[in-house]
Amino acid sequence: MTDILLSVRNLRVVFPHRHGDLVPIDDISFNVKKGEIIGFVGESGAGKSMTGAAIMGLIDDPGIIESGEIWLGDVRIDQLDAKRLIKIRGKRIGMIFQDPLTSLNPLKTIGDQLVETILAHLPVNADQAKRRALIGLEEVGIDSGRFNAFPHEFSGGMRQRVVIALALAAEPELIIADEPTTALDVSVQAQVLELLKKLCRERNASVMLITHDMGVIAETTDRVAVLYAGRLAEIGNTASLLSSPRHPYTRGLIASTPSVEHGDISTHLYQIEGSMPRLDALPTGCSFHPRCQDALPRCRLRQPEVINESVACFLYE
């Protein structure tokens, strides 16, 4: 299947701890196709950011990938040594973090930071790098006159644009965007998402869009994966998942997203009862069953596996 860019198989991430190991990612498998925008949605702590970090090899100490495989094209990347990993990062996979203010070195001009990224990956000289950098700035809508400006001189939205320019500077095939708009004003969020979408489509680059905001998912993604307590609950085409969600958790998520369509503003806001369990207090069987209204007796005994590459729930087995 040559249109699959990234393949994650049975990924398991563990944080060893004196009082008992913590498992932020239990068993996750999915594929990212070339050129698609796939969303990863779930509550805080569900494992979405951790998945992105695992792919990049940037899990904080003392976490490790205990088992599973990550394939980029026909190269296995989860066990690469540092030198080879550096060749992948930035060049084949780019990453964007949540807070643009802390993502940029406050003491270096944005021009400097762009040029160094380009020089690290592309066989060009300093002048060519600078030219490319200027083009990169234009593409994200920043005036080239601000090449020598410092990060603190920009507004939040513009900073995130700089971050996007930096992530795209070496022309990667995949962008992992970890909550790229969460720290921005609502009015600016849409612009930044549009920009990201446009630039990636132009390059036929794939995007893993990590967010907790269903609205963002609806607007931007082709496919979406729903994560819960370190496992995949449901995965599928965005349109169909939104219109007919199958996993009870997904249904709850969608129901609790406020919508202004059909003048529905007065509707009482639905909330799924309870909250996602902490990593050190996971229930037996399906992690969601204590909050699930359709729970079967079986749900308390075993974890459901993902079937037909779409949903992990005993209701559908």
Added chain:
Amino acid sequence: MLLIILRRLGQSFFVLFLVALISFMMFRYVGNPVDNLLGQEATVEQREALIEALGLNDPLFIQYFDFVTRVLQFDFGNSYRGALPVADMILERLPATLELALVSAFFAMFFGVVMGVFTAINRRGITGNFILSSSLIGVSLPTFLIGVLLIWVFSVELKWLPSFGRGEVVELGGWTTGFLTVSGLKSLILPGITLGLYQMTLIMRLTRAEMLEVLRQDYIKFARARGLSERAVYFGHALRNTLIPVITVAGLQLGSIVAFAIITETVFQWPGVGLMFINAVFFVDIPVMSAYLLLVGTLFVMINLIVDLLYLAIDPRIRDGQLKRQER
């Protein structure tokens, strides 16, 4: 921005005023200039005459004003021991202390930063941990003990380096330097290391801590995510952000070097202003004590001021008024 500078200057002046006040109070009330100048057997009339001549009956603020005026003209009075003008004593001995301070500062900064960066990057390595552990000993070893032990090893046992004095010095105008002779340079080594060792351990631990803190930041993570080489991450990003607070604190420590020079000079009988001061304390030679305090106090205030202003100039965020000054 200007406002910040002016406020800072104002603070410095206030502290200088206080330092001068303490110095003056010492001079006036702790010492007994009349007894010292006349001896115990003076008559009452002689005392009265001297008191009047010295202006000791004038209102306090006039005396203080006189004091400050004289100080600004570099008149610090005469030492109780030997009646030499204190100003001359200080000038004669200052080059010795300054050269020593310079050598030790350089030693401390260079090795401190290098080892600090090394132990930050190689957190888990054996060398790193070894250096770190020995740095803890460095902090627990009092300066004087370092000096004495160095003397034992290098002067007594190995006989490589001299154990006291400056060696041969060359006079250049008003300055006497030890840099131009072999014996002078040799004499600078042990005292220089002694004086600088404490500072070096401080700078090393500070550099390491700052660097580790910087390496935790998001922009380092993002730099790694962009595929920058480890070298580019450490030296292109981390180092610059680390050095700024390090230089600030290190600069402040520069003042400590002057204070600890007292100790080193005593151990090595180094003829500087520090040795002069400690002898003055022992013999209760008030004019010398008071003059030294004034000098050193002014030095500290100026160093603080310069470092603060430097910080303002280097960090672009502060320069543009974007960031609140952090409490130190």
Added chain:
Amino acid sequence: MSKGNSLMNRFYKSDFFYDFRKSPVTIVSFVVVLALILLAVFADLIAPTDPFDAKSLNLFNGFTPPMEPNAFTGETFTLGTDDQGRDLLSAIIFGLRVSLFVGLTAVILAMVLGVSLGLLAGYRGGWVDSVIMRAADIQVTFPSILIAMLIFGIARGLLPPDLRDELAITVLIIAIGLSEWVPFARTVRGTTMVEKEKEYVKAARLIGLSGRQIMLRHILPNVLSPVLVIATITLALAIIAEATLSFLGVGAPPTEPSLGTLIRIGQDFLFSGEWWILLFPAATLLALALSVNLLGDWLRDTLNPRLK
């Protein structure tokens, strides 16, 4: 020891004790400090001789190397003797007592002063706070040892010559204590300002408790943890400060020598080969300072909430 929730049991099971047990370095430091303190406290009973009893000294005993019988008198001394025939082991034990006494008392002085000023500044705020903090800022511009020397020098100048040696220890304690109050004050002030806004303080005020009662009985207990860390670190600093001042000749007098004074004496005899007069006091001082520092470091790491 009964099982269950007793205080001892909770202590044994606590993270605090666990961290302690896990770190062999800390255990050793603790044991060393304890041993040295016991040595100092029971000096009279443990030391083989009284090194300051002039009558018991035999000049012929001078310069005896450790563990070797003296050429003239045939007496053996564990750590040798100095130039006056004093048993070095005894001199060190008594010197240790002086060093520890000065160090501990100075820290207590600094702690009492600093904590009081910190509570006052944090609780009252306003100009009281400004004045205290401004004084702290100014004092901190100068290294504490310089301030200690200054205070010592002034005190010496104010005392008549015959009292100078007698009161040297007291002056030393005051000098060092006064130079180290600032870290206590700053930390306590910070915590006080935070605690002041909490419910239980407001409740206490409503009941009618006076400011002083609130500060002492309610806020103070919450501040103890960081104060303990600072106290340990300051203890190491005070011990080193005292040793330094004594070495320089402006501290403990030769009639009541501390480890620092002994080291000064030792330095004089390096070139003539009587190395033990220097080595043993130096080693004792180093052991003391190092152990206290290590304990302080460990305490700081364990009690730091951010690292949990």
